[in-house]
Amino acid sequence: MLITDCAFIENEILDVARLFKTQPRSIVHHFRFETGVFYNDFEVDGKQFFFADKVEEIVDELRFKRFERRFAKLRLYQILSEEYGEKMPWGALTGIRPTKLAYTEIEEGRDFVELFKKMGVCAENIRLVQAVLDAQKGIYEKKDGNTDLFVSIPFCPTKCAYCSFITAPIDRTRSFIEPYLDALEKEIKEAEQSVGALRSVYIGGGTPFALDAVHLRRVLEALKQLILRCNPKTEYTVEAGRPDVFTEEKLALLKEYGVTRICINPQTFSNDTLVKIGRKHTVEDFYKAYDLARKYHFDVNVDLIAGLEGETVETFTRGVQKAVETGAENITVHCLSLKSGAKLKEEISYIENDCISDMVASSRKILSENEYEPYYMYRQKYQAGNNENVGWTKRGKACVYNVDVMEETADNLAVGANAVSKRVFNEKGLITRFASQKDLKTYIEHVDEIIEKKRKFFE
Numbered sequence: 001m002l003i004t005d006c007a008f009i010e011n012e013i014l015d016v017a018r019l020f021k022t023q024p025r026s027i028v029h030h031f032r033f034e035t036g037v038f039y040n041d042f043e044v045d046g047k048q049f050f051f052a053d054k055v056e057e058i059v060d061e062l063r064f065k066r067f068e069r070r071f072a073k074l075r076l077y078q079i080l081s082e083e084y085g086e087k088m089p090w091g092a093l094t095g096i097r098p099t100k101l102a103y104t105e106i107e108e109g110r111d112f113v114e115l116f117k118k119m120g121v122c123a124e125n126i127r128l129v130q131a132v133l134d135a136q137k138g139i140y141e142k143k144d145g146n147t148d149l150f151v152s153i154p155f156c157p158t159k160c161a162y163c164s165f166i167t168a169p170i171d172r173t174r175s176f177i178e179p180y181l182d183a184l185e186k187e188i189k190e191a192e193q194s195v196g197a198l199r200s201v202y203i204g205g206g207t208p209f210a211l212d213a214v215h216l217r218r219v220l221e222a223l224k225q226l227i228l229r230c231n232p233k234t235e236y237t238v239e240a241g242r243p244d245v246f247t248e249e250k251l252a253l254l255k256e257y258g259v260t261r262i263c264i265n266p267q268t269f270s271n272d273t274l275v276k277i278g279r280k281h282t283v284e285d286f287y288k289a290y291d292l293a294r295k296y297h298f299d300v301n302v303d304l305i306a307g308l309e310g311e312t313v314e315t316f317t318r319g320v321q322k323a324v325e326t327g328a329e330n331i332t333v334h335c336l337s338l339k340s341g342a343k344l345k346e347e348i349s350y351i352e353n354d355c356i357s358d359m360v361a362s363s364r365k366i367l368s369e370n371e372y373e374p375y376y377m378y379r380q381k382y383q384a385g386n387n388e389n390v391g392w393t394k395r396g397k398a399c400v401y402n403v404d405v406m407e408e409t410a411d412n413l414a415v416g417a418n419a420v421s422k423r424v425f426n427e428k429g430l431i432t433r434f435a436s437q438k439d440l441k442t443y444i445e446h447v448d449e450i451i452e453k454k455r456k457f458f459e
Contacts, residue, residue, distance in 0.1 A: 001025070001026045001027070002014060002017070002026075002027045002028075002029070003026075003027070003028045003029070004027075004028075004029040004030075004031070005029070005030055005031060006029065006031040006068065006072070008065060008068075008069075009031075009065075009068060009069050009072050009073075012069050012072065012073050012094060013027065013029060013072060013073070013076060015073075015094040015381065016073050016076045016077050016080070016092060016094060017076070017080065018381070018382065019077070019080075019088050019094070019386050020080050020081075020084055020086050020088075021084075021086065022080075022084040022086070024044050024045050024080065025045050026043075026044070026045060026046075027042065027043070027044055027076070028042070028043040028044075029041070029042055029043075029072065029076075031068065031072065033064075033068070036054055036055055036056070036058070037052050037053065037054045037055075038052070038053045038054075038055065038067060038068055038071045039051070039052050040053075040071055040072050040075050040076075042075065042076060042079060044076075044079055044080070044083070047083075049075070049079050051071070051075040053067075053071045053075075055067055062429070070119070073092045073093075073094060073119075074092045074118070074119055074120070076092075077091060077092035077119075077120060078092075078120075081120070087120070087122075088120070088386045089121075089122050089124075089125055089357065089385070089386060089387060090120075090121055090122075090125060090379065090386060090387075090388070091116075091119045091120025091121045091122070092119045092120050093116075093119050093120075093121060093379075094381075095379070096378050096379045096380060097378055097379075097406060097407070097408070098116075098121075098125075098129055098377065098379065098388075099129055099132050099133060099136075099376075099377060099406070099407060100406075100407055100408060101115075102116070102129050102130075102133060103133070103140075103407065112129070113126055113130075116129070124361075124364075125388075128364070128374055128377070128388075128390070129377075131373065131374050132374050132375060132376060132377055132390075134373075135373040135374060135375035135393065135398060136375060136376070136398070136403055136407070139375075139398055139400055139403045140403060140407060140409065141199075141409060141410075142409045142426040143197075143409075143410075143426065144424070144425060144426050144427060145196035145197055145411070146196060146197050146199050146404070146409070146410035146411065147194075147195050147196040147197060147198050147199065147410060147411045147412075147413055148198075148199055148200045148201075148202065148400075148401050148404050148405065148410050148411070148412050148413070149191070149195065149198065149200070149201045149202070149223075149226075149412075149413050149414075149415070150202050150203075150204060150401075150412060150413070150414040150415070150419060151184070151188070151201070151202070151203045151204070151219065151223065151414075151415055151416055151419075152204065152205065152206065152414065152415065152416030152417055152418055152419040153203060153204070153205040153206045153207070153208040153210070153211065153219065153416065154205055154206040154416065154417050154418055154440065155169075155170045155173065155177070155205065155206050155207065155210045155211065156169060156170065156205065156206050156207045156210055156241075156242075157169070157170060157171075157207060157210055157242060157244060157245055157280060170210045170211075173440060176440045176441070176444070177211070177215055179444045180417070180440055180443070180444055181215060181218050181219065182444075183443065183444045183447035184219065184222065184415065184416050185218065185222040186447060186448075186451065187415045187416070187447060187450065187451055187454075188222040188223060188226060188415055189222065189226075190451045190455065191226070191413055191415055191454070192225075192226045192229065192230065193455070194413055194454065194455060194458035195226065195230050195413060196411060197231075198227070198230040198231040198234050199231075199234065199235070199400050199401075199404060199410055200234055200235040200236070200237065200399075200400045200401035200404065201223065201227060201234055201235070201236045201237070201401075202237045202239070202401045203219065203223075203237065203238045203239065204239040205239060205241065206241075207239075207240075207241035207242055207245060208238055208239060208240060208241060209238075209240040209241050209242070209245040209246060209250055210241070210242075210245050213247065213249045213250050213253060216250055216253055217253055220253060220254070220256075220257040220259075221257075223257075224257060227258070232258075235260055235261065235399065235400045235401060236257075236258055236259045236260045236261065237259070237260070237261040237262065237263070237399065237401055238254055238259050238261075238262050238263070239262075239263040239265075240254075240262045240263055240264060240289075240293075241263065241264075241265055242265060242279065242280075242281055243264060243266065243281045243285040243286040243288065243289035243290075244279075244280055244281035244285050246264075246288070246289035246292060246293070247292075248292055248295075251292055251293055251295075251296050251298075252296070254296070254298070255296045255298075259298065260298065260299060261298060261299040261300075261301070261329075261399060262293060262298045262299075262300055262301070263300075263301040263302075263303065264286065264289055264290055264293060264300060264301070264302055264328075265302070265303035266283065266286040266302065266303070266304070266323075267279070267303055267304060267305045267308070268304065268305065268308055268311065268315075268316075268319055269283050269286075269318060269319035269322045269323070270283070270311065270315055270319065271283055272310065273308050273309065273310060273311055273315070276308070276309045276310060277308060277309065290302075290326055290328075299329040299330070299397055300326075300328045300329055300330070301328065301329070301330035301331070301332060301391075301399070302323045302326065302328040302330070302331050302332070303331075303332045303334065304316075304319055304320060304323060304331065304332070304333050304334065304363075305333075305334045305335070305336055306333060306334065306335050306336065306356055306359040306360060306363065306384070306387075307335055307336030307355075307356045307359065307384040307385070308336060312355065313355045313358045313359055313362060316359045316362065316363075317359070317362045317363075317366070320333070320362065320363045320366045320367070321366055324366060324367065324370045324372075329393065329394050329397035330391060330392065330393050330394075330397060330398075330399060331367060331372060331391075331392045332389065332390070332391045332392070333360070333363045333367075333389065333390050333392065334389040335356060335359075335360065335380075335383050335384050335385060335387040335388065335389060336356075336383070336384040337380040337381070337382055337383040337384065356384040356385030356387060357385045357387065360385070360387050360388075363390075364390075367392045371394065371395070372392040372393060372394060373392065373393055373394075373395060373398075374390045374391070374392055375391055375392070375393045375398040375399075375402075375403065376390075376391040376398075376399075376402045376403050376406045376407075377389060377390045377391065377406070378406050408422070408424055408431060409424060409426065410424055411423050411424055411458070412424075413458065414436070415436075416436065416443070417436060417437060417438060417439065417440055417443035418435075418436065418437075418438040418443075419435075419436045420433055420434070420435045420436070421433065421434045421435075421436075421454060421457065421458075422434075423457065423458065432457070434453065434454055434457045436450050436454075437450070
């Protein structure tokens with residue numbers, strides 16, 4: 001139970017409490033601000049704590065709220081960490097973009113390391129953030145008018161236990177494919193007028209390769225003219241997805257339409273784990289799909305998840321090593337997270353896995369030793385071990401789309417069902433969002449309305 005007289009930080013206070021395996025029964029928080037001092041008083045399970053943090057200058061309401069969030073979270077984290085004897089790898093930081101916070105500090109003339117130390121971030125994670133910033137040099141660009149295009153294909157063969165995306169098992173929704181593609185083609189055609197300086201195109205889902213080749217061609221053909229007019233040399237990614245839906249015909253189509261990068265996502269190299277998480281393919285299917293893709297010379301990303309049911313540090317470490325042995329240009333290591341809408345979150349409320357941090361450490365060691373660099377990262381609520389997801393790349397092979405999306409430096413023009421577009425005003429420090437309808441039927445019925453509203457959104 002939480003009672004606070006500072007409504008705008010209620011969620012942040014709860015986020016800090018959720019970091020801990022031991023949960024406080026009650027938190028009462030009182031806040032006041034007087035002559036440059038932020039006063040945060042807490043009562044946690046009947047014990048009282050009082051804090052005062054002074055700031056030299058408050059120039060506007062945005063910074064005022066930023067400081068209050070920071071101080072309240074830090075002080076509650078310190079209380080709970082001391083009371084329960086638990087420390088988190090990211091300390092009191094609860095936001096999903098630590099690197100964005102680091103960039104903000106640098107742009108305002110400060111060393112981000114000092115803030116991160118104050119917030120209790122461990123030394124290894126501070127080094128990780130610095131490594132990501134270094135890897136993004138030459139890609140990171142804050143410039144109004146830059147655009148990334150996302151295309152949503154919300155169909156999957158089946159839904160995995162950990163997945164929260166609004167996707168539809170394709171065997172139950174085949175009747176929607178044709179009308180969905182009709183609507184998507186219309187939206188893509190109208191979207192061209194809203195594209196600024198095109199930096200990348202990303203077809204995701206869902207599992208885009210769940211579509212058969214005829215339907216996949218419709219998507220690629222719809223994008224062809226937009227790409228030719230806006231930037232024929234743009235980075236072009238298809239999150240092909242699960243190995244059980246790969247065919248040579250689909251890969252040849254991608255090559256024909258100029259796709260440069262694909263994602264093949266085994267998630268694990270254990271057949272036993274694949275069964276437990278609801279995957280209908282094997283490790284051998286992954287290798288077959290990977291070998292097929294290599295014939296077409298795409299840059300390839302391979303996804304792995306640390307903390308899957310029943311996996312030990314040794315199981316996961318072998319998987320990371322096998323991913324490295326493929327020679328994939330990118331390897332992304334996710335930590336299992338409880339997500340709203342996922343079957344897993346319906347079954348448990350806290351991921352207990354004492355090995356997760358060892359898995360993360362093992363992946364960092366193996367990937368670094370094999371000349372991969374961490375180039376983007378983000379965190380999620382209810383994440384196992386309160387760790388993070390990290391994209392690793394061979395030098396010169398980083399994905400522009402991932403950098404732009406994670407650092408929120410470019411407009412994201414997103415089309416399709418459950419697509420969330422963003423307008424990024426770097427000079428104003430402002431981000432606005434437009435979300436399309438989530439379910440297929442509603443999206444199809446309202447596509448004309450969505451097109452018109454999105455056109456105005458990007459004006």
